[in-house]
Amino acid sequence: MASLFWYAEFRSAEMLDWASRTVRAAEDATFTHPRLPVLYAMAAVAHRFRGDLARTATLAATGVRLADGSRAGCAPRNILADVAFFEGRLDEAEVQFADLARDTEASGDRYALTVALWMRALTRAYGGDRPGALAFAQQAQTEAHALENPSMIAWASYAEAEALLDSDPGRALDRLEQAATTAASVGNRYLDGVARISAASVRARHGDPVLALGQFRDALVLWHEAGGWTQLWTAMRSVIDLLTRVGADHDAAVLHGAVTTSRTAPPAFGSDAERLQANLNTLAHRLGPEQLAAARNHGAELDDDDAVTAAVAAIDHATVHGPAIGPDRLDQPTHGLTGTGPESSARAAQEHER
Numbered sequence: 001m002a003s004l005f006w007y008a009e010f011r012s013a014e015m016l017d018w019a020s021r022t023v024r025a026a027e028d029a030t031f032t033h034p035r036l037p038v039l040y041a042m043a044a045v046a047h048r049f050r051g052d053l054a055r056t057a058t059l060a061a062t063g064v065r066l067a068d069g070s071r072a073g074c075a076p077r078n079i080l081a082d083v084a085f086f087e088g089r090l091d092e093a094e095v096q097f098a099d100l101a102r103d104t105e106a107s108g109d110r111y112a113l114t115v116a117l118w119m120r121a122l123t124r125a126y127g128g129d130r131p132g133a134l135a136f137a138q139q140a141q142t143e144a145h146a147l148e149n150p151s152m153i154a155w156a157s158y159a160e161a162e163a164l165l166d167s168d169p170g171r172a173l174d175r176l177e178q179a180a181t182t183a184a185s186v187g188n189r190y191l192d193g194v195a196r197i198s199a200a201s202v203r204a205r206h207g208d209p210v211l212a213l214g215q216f217r218d219a220l221v222l223w224h225e226a227g228g229w230t231q232l233w234t235a236m237r238s239v240i241d242l243l244t245r246v247g248a249d250h251d252a253a254v255l256h257g258a259v260t261t262s263r264t265a266p267p268a269f270g271s272d273a274e275r276l277q278a279n280l281n282t283l284a285h286r287l288g289p290e291q292l293a294a295a296r297n298h299g300a301e302l303d304d305d306d307a308v309t310a311a312v313a314a315i316d317h318a319t320v321h322g323p324a325i326g327p328d329r330l331d332q333p334t335h336g337l338t339g340t341g342p343e344s345s346a347r348a349a350q351e352h353e354r
Contacts, residue, residue: 002038005075006111009045010151010188012226016046023059034072037063041075048082051229051264051304057083074104074112081119086230088269090127097123114143114152121159126270133163151191154182158195165202173202193222197235204238209245210319216242217315224308232308233265237276239311243318244279249286250295251314256280257299258307 001019008015019042026036040063048056060079067073081096101116117140125133137159144152161175180195182188196219204212216239223232236259243252256279259265268276284292302310 001042002035002072002075005038005042006115008042010190012049012189012228016042016049019043020046032066034070037067037070037072038075039063040066041079044076044079048079048086048230049226049228051233051262051266053083053086053230053266071107071109074100074107074109078112078115078119085119085123086266088267090123094120094123094127110143110147111149111152114140114147114149114156117143118152118155118159121156122162125159125162125165130163130166134160137163150182150186151188154179154188154191154195157182158191158198161198169202173199176202189222189226190228193219193226193228193231196222197231197238200235201238204242209242213239213242213246213315214319217312217319220308220311220315224305229264229304230266233259233262236265236307236311237268237272239315240279241275243314244282246318247286248314248318249283250291251310251317252279253283253287253292253295254299254302255307255311255314256283257296258302258310259299260296261300262304262307264304 001015001022004013004015007013008019019039022039023036023043026032026039040059044056044059044063047053047059057080060076060083063076064073064080067076077096077100081093081100084090084093084096097116097120101113101120104110104112104116117136121133121136121140123133124130124136137156140156140159141153144156157175158179161172161179164172164175176195176199180192180199183191183195196215200212200215200219203215216235219235220232220239223229223235236255240252240255240259243249243255256276260276267273280292287295299307299310
């Protein structure tokens with residue numbers, strides 16, 4: 001089982017459930033093994049995909065404790081750093097990934113080193129250090145090509161795209177498309193899905209929002225089928241933004257209520273949180289307090305699956321019927337954070353969904 005860790009991580013495969021059952025059996029039998037910490041990491045990944053970051057952290061921390069400094073602790077340490085990353089504790093995540101890069105390089109595990117490098121790139125990018133992010137992405141690219149591993153090459157391209165959004169969004173989009181194509185060719189569903197979300201987000205800010213909604217629909221379906229709730233909620237926040245831009249105010253308000261109350265949705269932070277609040281301000285102005293409250297309360301009552309169904313239905317309605325607001329308003333930011341003019345290029349990375 002332990003040898004399948006990275007395979008299962010990037011494919012959200014059934015082995016994750018096997019790992020969860022194995023961990024429970026080991027606990028029931030008070031059984032231990034030198035590679036059991038890796039199984040705890042795999043079981044943690046299963047919960048991370050479901051959006052339960054608290055349980056993810058608990059399992060990963062147990063794996064780290066059982067490893068007691070051995071090489072088997074690399075996998076659960078990686079997942080603990082992921083939790084810090086997804087929860088927006090970027091400084092903490094940066095330290096953890098830096099430690100992983102040091103230790104994996106020392107042990108000669110070049111694959112895990114490459115992962116730590118592109119995760120350092122992403123952490124720097126979301127923290128606003130684009131030059132630092134690009135430097136780590138390029139280091140990851142060098143390691144990935146030395147490995148001749150398609151998934152690692154694609155992940156390094158994805159990290160490079162995130163670092164380039166400020167200076168060259170067109171080149172960033174090319175990198176995202178390369179990453180998605182390569183990921184799909186080797187069955188890396190995780191990267192294929194996140195690259196699609198990122199590419200759709202870039203197009204949403206530099207093109208037709210109705211067309212971008214259709215691309216997000218594909219991403220929602222993909223992640224719902226894969227059971228990747230952390231990524232689903234990221235995409236859903238962009239859908240709220242786009243629905244607000246095209247004037248589908250009631251649907252946007254319903255989804256806002258669902259996204260901000262679901263227990264499986266990771267917390268929004270930085271520009272992501274600012275955009276959600278700005279959307280809410282716009283919707284309050286257009287709908288009025290009573291209609292907004294009713295719509296958000298309805299969203300809060302939806303379970304997670306129903307929220308995705310509602311999002312897909314809202315996208316279908318918006319793409320069939322077109323914008324509910326005039327083209328003169330479509331070209332303007334609805335809340336000061338999005339736009340299609342030249343100035344929006346400089347803001348794209350700060351607004352970008354993970």
